[in-house]
Amino acid sequence: MGTPLTPYNSGESKKEQVATMFNNVAGTYDFLNHFFSVGIDKLWRRKLVKLIGKTKPKRILDVATGTADLAIAETKLHPEQIIGIDISEKMLEIGKTKTRHLPNIQLQVGDSENIQFAENTFDAVSVSFGVRNFENVNIGLKEMRRVLKPGGKVFILEFSKPNNWLIQKLYYFYFCNVLPFIGKLVSKDARAYTYLPESVRIFPDGKKFVELLQYAGYKNIECIPLTFGISTIYIAEK
Numbered sequence: 001m002g003t004p005l006t007p008y009n010s011g012e013s014k015k016e017q018v019a020t021m022f023n024n025v026a027g028t029y030d031f032l033n034h035f036f037s038v039g040i041d042k043l044w045r046r047k048l049v050k051l052i053g054k055t056k057p058k059r060i061l062d063v064a065t066g067t068a069d070l071a072i073a074e075t076k077l078h079p080e081q082i083i084g085i086d087i088s089e090k091m092l093e094i095g096k097t098k099t100r101h102l103p104n105i106q107l108q109v110g111d112s113e114n115i116q117f118a119e120n121t122f123d124a125v126s127v128s129f130g131v132r133n134f135e136n137v138n139i140g141l142k143e144m145r146r147v148l149k150p151g152g153k154v155f156i157l158e159f160s161k162p163n164n165w166l167i168q169k170l171y172y173f174y175f176c177n178v179l180p181f182i183g184k185l186v187s188k189d190a191r192a193y194t195y196l197p198e199s200v201r202i203f204p205d206g207k208k209f210v211e212l213l214q215y216a217g218y219k220n221i222e223c224i225p226l227t228f229g230i231s232t233i234y235i236a237e238k
């Protein structure tokens, strides 16, 4: 995929820079997330959880869990255990505060490209708005497959590019102008909100992402576009 897009030009690895960026924005992340998407991100996560529920998972791994919004939504499925991992300690700190009263959620520092669990451990692996930030997407996808039980599924929610011409124009205007402007005012890291549209623009979506899942060894892959294709859910089986 060539040289990865990084948040800063600090010379550190993409992973270190991404962790720094999310540590910087952690305090305002939830507010800006819901504000920018006018709450639609919650509907997308809810839809994802509904689809996960069809497989009746007992153990779920939520990769790149951040402030744990998806892990919290997954408690509705009453699994025995939800483990959330992330490389950003500050995002996890906020997640831990939000999940204090939820004993079946455990949050811990962990890297999607070197997952600290044995193979065949989880019934489902989920990741929302995380894969785009991985340093090496192929390694991340393979690692998530490794820790899935045979027949287990990965559920991925990620931004994609809308197909409709008019929606595309409106979307890029909003994403490349409005969002960085407000992001700069509210968060402590102006770059985070210019990196976001840039990373979405270059990240493989639709068919191209399905190919990445195939390459990582998954089968029975589904691709479900949401809200004019602004986001997409991918489901793939080990």
Ligand SMILES: C[S@@+](CC[C@H](N)C(=O)[O-])C[C@H]1O[C@@H](n2cnc3c(N)ncnc32)[C@H](O)[C@@H]1O
Pocket: 015, 018, 019, 022, 063, 064, 065, 066, 067, 068, 069, 070, 085, 086, 087, 088, 091, 110, 111, 112, 113, 127, 128, 129, 130, 133, 134, 135
């Ligand atoms: C946009 S946030 C998404 C957080 C959460 N899943 C949500 O839906 O709001 C992306 C998260 O991915 C995490 N991340 C990026 N690369 C990672 C990696 N290699 N392993 C684990 N987490 C990673 C970041 O630290 C950040 O918390």
